[in-house]
Amino acid sequence: MSDRFLVVGGDAAGMSAAGKAKRDDPDREVVVFERGDWVSYGACGIPYYVKGEIADIEELQVVEPRKLVEERGIDLRRRHEVVAVDPDARTVTVEADGERYEEPYDDLLLATGGRAALPDAPGTDLEGVFAVRNLEAGRALRSYVVREDDAEVPAHPDAGSGDGERLRSHLRETDVERVVVIGANKIGVEMAEAFVARGFDVHVVEAGPHVLPVFGPDVADVVADHLRDSGVRLHLGTSVERLVGEAEAEEGTGRATEEGTGRATEEGARPAEGTDRVRAIETDAGRIEAEAVLCDVGVEPETDLAESAGIDLGETGAIRTDEFGRTGDDRVYAAGDCAEKRHLLTGEAVRWPYALAANRAGRAVGRTVAGRPTPVGGIVGTGVMKAFDREVARTGLDDEQARAAGFDPVSTTVTTITRAHYYPGWSRIVVHATADADSGRLLGTSMVGAEGAAHRINAVATALHAGLTVEEVGRLDFGYAPPFGPVWDPVLLAAKALGDELE
């Protein structure tokens, strides 16, 4: 029997590792166990599927399973769940079709991912309450709120809301008119955009004082205004106390429903007939009526399998790994949302459940097990998103994170323009930048604008990787042409302004 590399989980990290290991060492036996139906999918596209810009959920799949098996020679086993690992015996126990079997490994990768957290409030088990992290859940959500015939949704419409009227009339077939999003994080805001495009009355409820907390208050406030202008009703500083079902809403008894059996969450299962459906949420600022609720209150690492196998978790609650993605057991690796990442600016282990980090760590593990030890790389906390007609981006540490990490943060916010002042179509862009007063090092930047924020942030991310000072960033030789920016690019302008603050 050849040297066996087993992978638990067939999404970003798992499939990247399997593909890279097989490519670098074609003779190696590579087996991927995926408990669901989908492998290597783009969960980040779910909001656009819900919005209707992506017609079929299948489009989100990056590589067809058939290709993985036939062309790449990976032994892909879908609907096979690894239920136990024995690190001493180097075996896994697999459950499929109601049967259990064992498989030996030489190297094992745990790429079990993350699961969407639910608010700590009664009623999240009501029908119509969703927390979306995988394709099954995305499909369940869309079919709950739209109940469409897929064929009626135009594939790739040019404008997201162009078919608003048609979608709206379509909508009337369901009883969903109002949607509450709990948590104004990335997915929550993207989903709010999708729901508005679908014609719903959309409320976003956020416990903190700002939307998108990791983007910092100055950027968040610009986004918040834009969300309101786009038709979203924001409830900031508002805590959810419980979710109210139809039975209670009709009876007015105040009895919290307990009998729901079909949590329409990760599993994506449609609730059984007769379960109670959500009709409102109760907050500390009053009741908001809604026929559907989408929760975006965080991602939790899926660590049950690791824990039961005695693999160490870190303080973050995710699986602890070294720079090569190796866990406490040197034949067991972990990568993706279930594993810790290293923040390069603080040196601390963090949870960072994003696609690129998962893909990169998976690929590195694939190379490592194929014989070339490859670091999984650290993160500097770069995140970008589209919020209706705004690009929102951040990287590094915000003021608060910088202070917590022992830096002496100095920051500034500049407002400038996205193109030369005379070039048609320019718009405003707001850039917040933070530096360390002692060293002069740039620590972080966030920005928001109608264009140009999403790619501009990567130059700052690169500067953070390299540990550049604000002065060095101000001297970077960026490109300039009137259609793409002013002579002093917003990033350079922010560095100039921050340099003045540091003096």
Add this chain to the structure above:
Amino acid sequence: MSDRFLVVGGDAAGMSAAGKAKRDDPDREVVVFERGDWVSYGACGIPYYVKGEIADIEELQVVEPRKLVEERGIDLRRRHEVVAVDPDARTVTVEADGERYEEPYDDLLLATGGRAALPDAPGTDLEGVFAVRNLEAGRALRSYVVREDDAEVPAHPDAGSGDGERLRSHLRETDVERVVVIGANKIGVEMAEAFVARGFDVHVVEAGPHVLPVFGPDVADVVADHLRDSGVRLHLGTSVERLVGEAEAEEGTGRATEEGTGRATEEGARPAEGTDRVRAIETDAGRIEAEAVLCDVGVEPETDLAESAGIDLGETGAIRTDEFGRTGDDRVYAAGDCAEKRHLLTGEAVRWPYALAANRAGRAVGRTVAGRPTPVGGIVGTGVMKAFDREVARTGLDDEQARAAGFDPVSTTVTTITRAHYYPGWSRIVVHATADADSGRLLGTSMVGAEGAAHRINAVATALHAGLTVEEVGRLDFGYAPPFGPVWDPVLLAAKALGDELE
């Protein structure tokens, strides 16, 4: 008399220096001599003025002269030409209104800029032959080819070609139907876009084998195809032998006209009545008929004043300066297109006549003369441009430059997509990347795509400043969201592919 800072030239470098010096040291006397009418203008916007997207040439001015004088307290003297410098006496001789006078200085900045070169061929003095580097020349060009009443051109139309029919009918008032652009460099290609939008029959003649030589062949070929698809007739590998005037064209005598007195070039002067007008160019591949010719064959530093004052030029032909922009005379600075820049990857002095470098060097000199010595910074060769519906970008060294600089270049070209594969509107982007085989350092990158190239290049420029290896670039924590890129951003994908080449 207070400490006097005199500035020769009122564009990017000169005005940046004057403004910064005055801001940092408000008591200082700052005098700017500008021989023309315009100060602090965006010459990079001229193609869009010619195209008609910018109605009035005044819009290209960054700061109103009145504001400079009244609000900032700068002694701005337009139509004042500095004709001599005496470094020993620390005086300049100024000519204005036919009179000459002397002014003493403590610090002097030469920001005399550059002038557009002309092809080395007979006939460039014909009416209708333009080489555009300043606003006067831009205005002369537009009024020659369009002869519009400015008021008839819509200000900031949403789409550049939306008014094509109206502009075209308007055009018929002039006799210009065909335009030749000599030189397929940045301005030449931008002007070709403007001329096509105006409805002309546009030919671009380039002596080299590729358009946009500094962007490298792989990117250039993509641009060339796009130019052809956009209606430009490209003549690559074609040398201009002479320009043919109307007199000869009608007489068929083959006599090259010599009597032209009104070179419609830098001065922007309209030729006197009766001078001969261009009607064709002769190339080594035949004759091309045209009623107007735009030359883009390079920029030459304006060094006459420096040379006559005994200030050293470097091997590049531009004024030699140290890291603070100081010339061989320690009270005389030079900045902008007339001065050399330092290339950070080769350590060599280069000519780099671009706006950001000029602004930055001017600002640094302003700070230095105000008492805080500030390096002007080097360049890594970043350039971006719009070519019709493509963004084109480059930074660093291409293979040939890398070899010439003593590196051992290895390069690769990847084609990928600009958004997630499932997100509507993605398009192809081509990225060429070059590394040094010995050190693994990334040396340069160029790219072209319908979107996302112009800002992406700045991350690479940052990596070049920091001296990152290809492997380090491949591990950069970039942002990802489906509307803005694939999980592996094109820059990261190119680094991965280049890493494979290096192994």
